[in-house]
Amino acid sequence: MNFFQRKFSEQDIVEGIRLGGTKRQGFENKLYENYRYLIKDATYKHKLSEEDASMAYSDTILTVIEHIGSGRFEQRSSLKTYVYLIFYNKCVDALRKISTNNKMSQSLDTVLEPLRDPQRSVILEIIRKQDHEKLSRLLKTLGDRCQELLSRWAEGFTDKESAIEYGYSSAAVAQTTRLRCLDKLKEMYGK
Incomplete structure (x- = not known):
């Protein structure tokens, strides 16, 4: 059989x-x-x-x-x-x-609430820029495969396409690997 x-x-x-x-x-x-x-x-x-x-x-x-x-x-x-x-x-x-x-997100809103709109926008833009720089830096510390999988995912490639590209046995395996990479990135970002 x-x-x-x-x-x-x-x-x-x-x-x-x-x-x-x-x-x-x-x-x-x-x-x-x-x-x-x-x-x-x-x-x-x-x-x-x-x-x-x-x-x-x-x-x-x-x-x-x-x-x-x-x-x-x-x-x-x-x-x-x-x-x-x-x-x-x-x-x-x-x-x-x-x-x-x-809760962390709500506390940021509470801090920014008393600010006028232009000030709030400037502060939020600074935070976004710092977040982007931090994510880029952390992404470089991950292994090459994690960087590639997350980049492909951000560009809109499916897990099935990544499985074919990297020789994974199925889309589920590619998804599991990608999610582990994403989880690792989130964990490092939170530190």
Whole structure:
């Protein structure tokens, strides 16, 4: 039976990832695809944007793969339950992060509120320019692949086009890589 047509059980996926070898990536992709519906679920239940939900899901799958490979996943619960619990916690983390960023944005508005319009515009333009310079500087500290993926994304290229350009196995892998790069950039920007 063809590897891509066969329906794998949770046990098959866990064993395939644990054993490693040439088929490991295929099992990792199956794991990713099996629970991908959680992204849509998070946009509805947690009111996350699709991008934030995708990032949380990608982090979840990478964490689960790491846990399976290291033996930390002991199969005391089903793989589906394990993925869901980690994903739920990643969504909560994303919501906290969004909430913190909103509070910081509101505090800037509060500071600028008493200023007249021309002064406020000048200050906002200075902040935008400094932000752009900081982003450019931080982008240069990321690896070449991250710079290229983020630049292509900013220019409007799709993840599918990037997957073809860089030889990724699917658009989902390119998206996961891009979102990790973006997350790394956001983290560095916040420091």
